[in-house]
Amino acid sequence: MRLPCPICGERDRREFYYQGAAVALNRPAPDADADAWQDFVYLRENLPGDHQELWSHDAGCGAWLVVTRNTVTHAVLGAKLASEADR
C-alpha cells in the first residue's frame, strides 16, 4: 500500500502513522455534552468501503493527511493536507 503525500509524492505505507477515521477534524465545542464527546472520541461509522482517515507522514515531511481509501480493496483514492481539508 502506497499513499500519495501532496508534498512528497507517492510513498510506502511504512513512512506513515495511522491515526484513524478523520473525525478529529470535527471536534465538539469544549462545553458540548457527554454524548457529543462520546461520538467524537469513541463512536465510529466503521462501514466497509470508502473511508476518510488521518495519516501522518511521520518518516517524511511530517504533514497530517486526510486520505480517502477503500477498506475492502485497500485502494487509495486520494490524499490532501489536513490543513486544507473541508471541516
Added chain:
Amino acid sequence: MRFDRLTKGFSGLRVLKEGLTGNTGWTPHWRDPEPKPEYDIIIIGGGGHGLATAHYLASQHDITNVAVLEKGYLGGGNVGRNTTIVRANYMLPGNSEFYSHSLKLWEGLEDDLNYNVMHSQRGIINLFHSDGQRDAFARRGNQMIAQGDDAILLDRAGVQRLLPYLDFEQTRFPIYGGLYHKRGGTARHDAVAWGFARGADSRGVDLIQQCEVTGIDIENGAVRGVQTTRGAIRAKKVGMVVAGRSSQVAAMAGMRLPIESHVLQAFVTEGLKPVIDHVITYGMGHFYISQSDKGGLVFGGDLDLYSSYASRGNLPTAEHVAEAAMTLMPVIGKAKMLRSWGGIMDMTPDGSPVIDRTHIDGLYVNCGWCYGGFKATPASGHTFAHLLATDTPHPVAAKLRLDRFRTGRGILDEEATGSQHNLH
C-alpha cells in the same frame, strides 16, 4: 445421556462399532431446518460465540426456541481461521475473572459437548527481556495465582530447558526468562464451532445457514424481529454476535459502536515433525508461535494498524513478523511458509470486549473481541446466554459494559496505552 453417547454420540465403543460395520451409522452433526416465523430468541451470527450462546441458552437455561442466523456457513468467519490460543493470564479486573471463567469452561468443554475439540493444555510461555519486564511478569503471575489460575516464573535456565532452540543471545532482546502458564494452550478452532453447533442443534435450536440478516425491526424502542434473505422472522429478543461485522449489523438498528475494524494477519508453514511443544509469545518482537497437530507452525504478530475489511494484509507486517521469527528462533528459516491470511478484528478503544444490552429493548450486543476472541468463546457464549435469558449480566461479564466509553467509568485498558482508537 452417558448411554446415549454410546449409541448416538461419540465414544470409543462407537468408533469401534462403526469401524467394524463400514462407517455407515454416522449421521450429519446438525439439521438444516427452514426458519420458523417466530422464535423466543434470535442470535445473529453462526460463529463460535453465537453457537456457544445458543448451546448455553439450551443447556443452562432450557430455552430452545432459538434460531442462529448465519449469512454464510457455520464457523466460516474468525473461528474458522485463527491461531487457536486458549489462556487466562490477564491482570486486569473485568477481564481477569472473565477469562479465568472461560478457561474453566474450556477444561470441561469436551465432556460437556461430547465432542473432541482437541483442547491441548500444552502451556504458554511469555518471554521477558529485562529486569523491569521480569518484575512486571512476576506481579502478573502472582495475580494469576491469586485469582485461582496458575503461573510459574521461569529464569533463563528454566526457559532454556523447555525451549532450547531459541536464540537466547540475540543482541536486541536477550532472553531473561519467561512466565509459564501451564493450563494455557490451544484447541482445534473448527471443532469448537462444530461442537457448540451440535450441542445447540441436538437440544432443538435451529441453525439456519445462508440466511443473511438485512434489517432489524424496531417499534417504539423495542425489537420485534429481523428481516432476512429468507423472509422476516419475529422475536422479542435479538442478540448480535457478529465479530468483525459488528458495526454493519448495529447500523441496521441505527447504532454506532465504539469499534474500528482492523486486519490481523497470521501465517502457517508446511507440516513439520514436532518441534515446538508450547505456545511462545515474544512480546518485544510482536510475535507468537505454536505448532498445530498437523505439524504446521502457526504464528502471527501485530495488527496491520489501519482500518480494513479486506481479510488480507500488506507486506510490511508480514516482513516484520518474519524478522521477529528469525530473531527469536533462527531454526524457522528452514521452514517454508504455506499460507497467510487476514481476519477482521473489531477493535474497541480500550482493547476489551462488550457483552451488554443496548438502548433498544430486547436488543443485545456481543462484540469488540479485538484479536483475542477465540479463547473467550465458551465464556462469551455462557455469559451472553445468561444475559439473554435473565436480563441481568453474568457476574464475570458485568464489567464488559457498552456505556463505559460514554461515562468513562470502568474502562478496561487492556494494554495500558490509554483508551483511544488505534492504540490497542
